[in-house]
Amino acid sequence: MASSLLQTIDFKLHERHAPELLQSGIASLDSALGGIPRGCVTDIFGPASSGRTTIQHSLMAQAARSEEFCALVDASDAFDPASAAAAGVALERLLWIRCSGNAEHALKAADLLLQAGGFGLVVMDLGDIRPETARRISLASWYRLRRAVENTPTALVVIELAPNARACAMLALECERTRIQWSGAPGCSQLLRGAAFSAERRKPLRPACAGFEARALR
Numbered sequence: 001m002a003s004s005l006l007q008t009i010d011f012k013l014h015e016r017h018a019p020e021l022l023q024s025g026i027a028s029l030d031s032a033l034g035g036i037p038r039g040c041v042t043d044i045f046g047p048a049s050s051g052r053t054t055i056q057h058s059l060m061a062q063a064a065r066s067e068e069f070c071a072l073v074d075a076s077d078a079f080d081p082a083s084a085a086a087a088g089v090a091l092e093r094l095l096w097i098r099c100s101g102n103a104e105h106a107l108k109a110a111d112l113l114l115q116a117g118g119f120g121l122v123v124m125d126l127g128d129i130r131p132e133t134a135r136r137i138s139l140a141s142w143y144r145l146r147r148a149v150e151n152t153p154t155a156l157v158v159i160e161l162a163p164n165a166r167a168c169a170m171l172a173l174e175c176e177r178t179r180i181q182w183s184g185a186p187g188c189s190q191l192l193r194g195a196a197f198s199a200e201r202r203k204p205l206r207p208a209c210a211g212f213e214a215r216a217l218r
Helices: 002-008 027-033 052-065 081-086 103-116 131-135 139-149
Strands: 041-045 070-074 094-098 121-125 155-160 169-184 190-203 209-215
Touching: 027 190, 027 209, 041 052, 041 139, 052 070, 052 081, 052 121, 052 155, 052 169, 052 209, 070 103, 094 103, 103 121, 103 139, 139 155
Parallel strands: 041 155, 041 169, 070 094, 070 121, 121 155
Antiparallel strands: 169 190, 190 209
16 A cells, blocks of 8 residues: 555656855855855854945945845945945945844834845844844744745845844855055055955855955045
8 A cells, every 4th residue: 555655746846946046246256256246145244344234235336247136235324325335335325224223123114125025135233142142033933034035036144243043044154354455654554445355155065265455545
């Protein structure tokens, strides 16, 4: 009985295709990773001044160059339009949503944007949300975002202090500042000229690391 039943069932393995990639606009990062996966959650994490915002701005600028629209869910109202525009972000192609420090509102806004569609890139910036608050975001909320972005041409990028998206992220990058660049006489009159950073892939567990720089605005 069991053997005859098994013979009537057509078992098929569904092949999971590699996701389309959105170029970051940072040559070293694209060379090491290929880009940021569309239809997936990407976690970019690290302390303040670790290069997270540099990657964010570069991604938004790259998407705009491809004539795509971007959305930024700004949980802590930390976005600076002037510095973003100087980094090449086309503000006329950017929807900026301010959440006044409310992480739950940020999650809801990101969910609604993904359900609506029409964006090549959605960034949810939780970088200035307190770690204990970010850790209280339920795994069910992250799974909901992962399901919402699946099978869409949108790349969902989450900026955080720690990788709270966990299993729901296809790609996780840890950012770190490696060097600060000054000009002028040491110990006297120095000006900040820029900084160097590194981004190391933490998920999937295949070694990949890229260095990049950001110049100070003049």
